[in-house]
Amino acid sequence: MIDMTRTFAALSDPTRLSLVEYLMRQGEQPAGALSELTDISAPAVSRHLKVLREAGVIGQRVAGTHRYYSVNPEAMRAIASWTMDHKAFWAGSLERLDGLLAIDPEGEE
Amino acid sequence: MIDMTRTFAALSDPTRLSLVEYLMRQGEQPAGALSELTDISAPAVSRHLKVLREAGVIGQRVAGTHRYYSVNPEAMRAIASWTMDHKAFWAGSLERLDGLLAIDPEGEE
DNA sequence: CCTTTATTTCACACAACCGTTAATTAAAGA
DNA sequence: TCTTTAATTAACGGTTGTGTGAAATAAAGG
Numbered sequence: 001m002i003d004m005t006r007t008f009a010a011l012s013d014p015t016r017l018s019l020v021e022y023l024m025r026q027g028e029q030p031a032g033a034l035s036e037l038t039d040i041s042a043p044a045v046s047r048h049l050k051v052l053r054e055a056g057v058i059g060q061r062v063a064g065t066h067r068y069y070s071v072n073p074e075a076m077r078a079i080a081s082w083t084m085d086h087k088a089f090w091a092g093s094l095e096r097l098d099g100l101l102a103i104d105p106e107g108e109e
Numbered sequence: 110m111i112d113m114t115r116t117f118a119a120l121s122d123p124t125r126l127s128l129v130e131y132l133m134r135q136g137e138q139p140a141g142a143l144s145e146l147t148d149i150s151a152p153a154v155s156r157h158l159k160v161l162r163e164a165g166v167i168g169q170r171v172a173g174t175h176r177y178y179s180v181n182p183e184a185m186r187a188i189a190s191w192t193m194d195h196k197a198f199w200a201g202s203l204e205r206l207d208g209l210l211a212i213d214p215e216g217e218e
Numbered sequence: 219c220c221t222t223t224a225t226t227t228c229a230c231a232c233a234a235c236c237g238t239t240a241a242t243t244a245a246a247g248a
Numbered sequence: 249t250c251t252t253t254a255a256t257t258a259a260c261g262g263t264t265g266t267g268t269g270a271a272a273t274a275a276a277g278g
Contacts, residue, residue: 004120004126005120005121005122005123005126006121008117008118008120008121008126009117009118009121011113011114011117012114012115012117012118012121013114013265013266014114015266017113017114017117021195024195024197024198025195025197025198027198027201030224030225031224031225031226032223032224032225035224035225040266040267040268041267041268041269042224042225042226043225043226043227043228043267043268043269043270044266044267044268045225046225046226046227047226047227047265047266047267048266050226051265064224064274064275064276065223065224065225065273065274065275065276066224066225066275067224067225067226071198073198073199073202076192076198076199077192079188079189079191079192080188080189080192080193082188083185083186083188083189084189086130086133086134088133088134089133089134089136089180089182089185090182090185092136093182122235122236124236139254139255140254140255140256141253141254141255144254144255149236149237149238150237150238150239151254151255151256152237152238152239152240152255152256152257152258153236153237153238154255155255155256155257156236156237156256156257157236159256160235173244173245173246173254174244174245174246174253174254174255175245175254175255176254176255176256
């Protein structure tokens with residue numbers, strides 16, 4: 001079971017949010033590539049990756065001395081679902097949501 | 110513009126997440142009702158509400174001595190959108206998302 | 219095997235977060 | 249207007265989070 005407070009906490013740091021967004025754009029990346037993205041030290045990045053991993057936001061693949069990280073789609077799904085799991089709230093709001101979340105990976109662009 | 114790290118930080122505390130979930134279920138509520146939900150003191154709840162408000166997660170309506178709080182739908186929309194704003198990621202993942210977020214406020218239940 | 223490369227863990231310092239009780243603000247009601 | 253009620257702000261202490269440089273681990277390569 002996904003702990004949403006932990007998921008949100010993992011994404012509440014600017015460095016970590018950037019790392020996740022980068023991984024979503026670029027796909028799986030080794031720790032070194034992620035470390036080069038930021039101004040902070042490699043040990044600091046390493047610990048951020050650990051926080052994200054322990055929260056289930058990213059996964060790790062080991063190959064030799066390299067550790068490849070990638071975003072866990074299930075975590076993203078859990079976040080989107082959390083916002084949607086309150087039908088009464090959305091029904092009560094003035095917002096019209098139809099189509100708002102009509103995602104279409106294969107689609108236009 | 111919504112600062113996502115701030116939004117996620119606001120939701121990263123168990124007490125605050127509970128408050129938001131309660132407000133989504135129950136709709137607008139005065140601070141007193143929210144305070145009764147938790148074991149912690151009223152001042153502590155008050156500060157949690159402030160954090161949520163400053164992050165834009167909830168809004169406040171003042172009436173006499175009462176302050177009524179309610180969830181800001183725009184904040185929920187922003188969270189769901191953040192997860193969806195990475196089509197390449199979703200397209201690359203194995204997850205099939207069609208219908209997953211098919212919300213239907215008027216619908217079944 | 220010795221060195222280099224990739225990455226993490228350790229030890230420490232400083233800032234931010236969260237809870238408490240006491241004090242303050244301000245509207246309502248007798 | 250004095251008191252009660254609703255809620256917040258203030259002041260303090262303890263815990264957690266985040267950064268750094270140094271040390272450790274472990275696979276690769278000469």
